[in-house]
Amino acid sequence: MDRIALNDDLELSRLVYGMWRLGDAEDTSPEHVRAKIEACLDQGITTMDQADIYGGYMAEEILGNALTPELRDRIEIVTKCDIVAPAGRYESAKVKHYDTSRAHVVGSVEHSLRLMQTDRIDLLLIHRPDPLMDHEETGAALDEVVKSGKVRAVGVSNFRPWDWELLQSGMSTPLVTNQIEMSLLNHAPFTNGDVAFHQRQKQPLMAWSPLGGGALFAPENAALRTRLGEIAEEQGVDDAAVAVAWLLAHPARILPVMGTNNLDRIARIGDAAKVTMDRETWFDLYTHALGHEVP
Template sequence: MDKISLTETLALSRIVYGMWRLGDDADTSPAHVRAKIDACLDQGITSFDHADIYGDYGAEGIFGTAMREAAPSLRDQIEIVTKCDIVAPIGRYADRPVKHYDTSRAHILLSVETSLRELATDRIDLLLIHRPDPFMDPHETGAALDEVVASGKVRAVGVSNFRPWDWKLLQSAMKTPLVTNQIEISLSRLSPFTDGDLSFHQRHAHPVMAWSPLGGGALMTGTGTAQEVLDEIAAAQGVDRAAVATAFLLAHPARIIPVMGTNTLSRIAKLSDALKVTLDRETWFRLYQAGLGQEVP
């Protein structure tokens, strides 16, 4: 599987496996988590996307337990992505009175140390600020991100759910380049193709990560024009809906990196089927228009 370079020394696999629902699985044993990791590695999927808040702040620890029991060499085969800044009154923050965002230096440094411990690793390959913080001091936040990179505990930094103006504000206060923005993109959410988000990042050659690339599962289980077109293309190319919906993102010149999340081993084993799908421009627009629910102007 090809990789997308974020820096001279860091690249993510073309498809990333997401850990959002890791804690929701009926089986969270180290052996089962390792089976998921191995199913990804067998396809060339080497990048794993976390966030401290996933699983009520428990998913990183589930992954880390599996890592502790794995051969030490496993860490050098994978890239670990995680996120911070959401503080919700659950899990380790159950005593907090209100959900909020915290991009202070103290919180970022504490989050990095906590994630390193939970994930059983000595480094985070990519740290993302999870949500734009309306109370952010860009100079404090930017300096903190520069600091964790300089320390060697984090290899690269980026953001998630930022609009172009949020990105530019934070980047203006940093020495370290932001390398990616993880945003919601799918056939169910097409606005980034026209609202300036993808255009901004394409202009600056920033690869974009896409969360919920299957529309939160709605594209797989729902019915409608989009699903009909997905099924038609899938049948013609010998794959399933998920592969075609993922290929729709992979085909775009913005170098979109889909973050795929499923707890079913058989589905994990088929994530790379998306790379088998070929979409010419007209077929891509058939999907785009099906997602829009109307013909382009």
């Protein structure tokens, strides 16, 4: 499994295991969660993607209950903060909102460290752009948690280039990644400037929902699904592996975040790295995704 350096101190596995559904599983026991992590590690997938809000603010604790010191040292933990929804510890919130204040960012880090029973977060992301963000206050808070050693690196999620530049202007610590939605069905970032912005600055992107939340396999996408299946059969993998390989083939060094609770599917996440995809195959799939040939 390839690894991607985000800075001089932090590398992530090219494929990332997404834990947003961890709390939805029938079995959330420490033993079963450890089995999922071990299935990832067997493929060289060492990066686990979390967020404070996942599982109604419970997924981090489910992970923490499963971690042993030895297992913690074998993985990188990504987590996120700033979404406040009326659930879990924020059930008294009157409305879903974003909070990028210093108090919330620092408090969220402390919550995450406690729930995951660890002394460090490898990568902390601001989960959503906050239209009420004081970039200097938020930037100083991110600098603070890095300087304290509680967070190794910081980034963002779902930010547009101007959101990134605003926050970065209030910081001394470099932002290292932006986790955005990208897939064959959500391919706008390849042409709307999002990918180009980060590719120019050599900042690897993370891709959430790389299978389009399952919509990739809906009836209306039958032609694309058929082509994926043909390529998958040629290369001895499943359709999902080909769809993810489409992202891996891009020179922007995209890190797809794959989420499933099924152990058999977890064991096949790494197949995406085995797929060979030349330029014509990439554009063939892109053409099917567009529904027409490129101009």
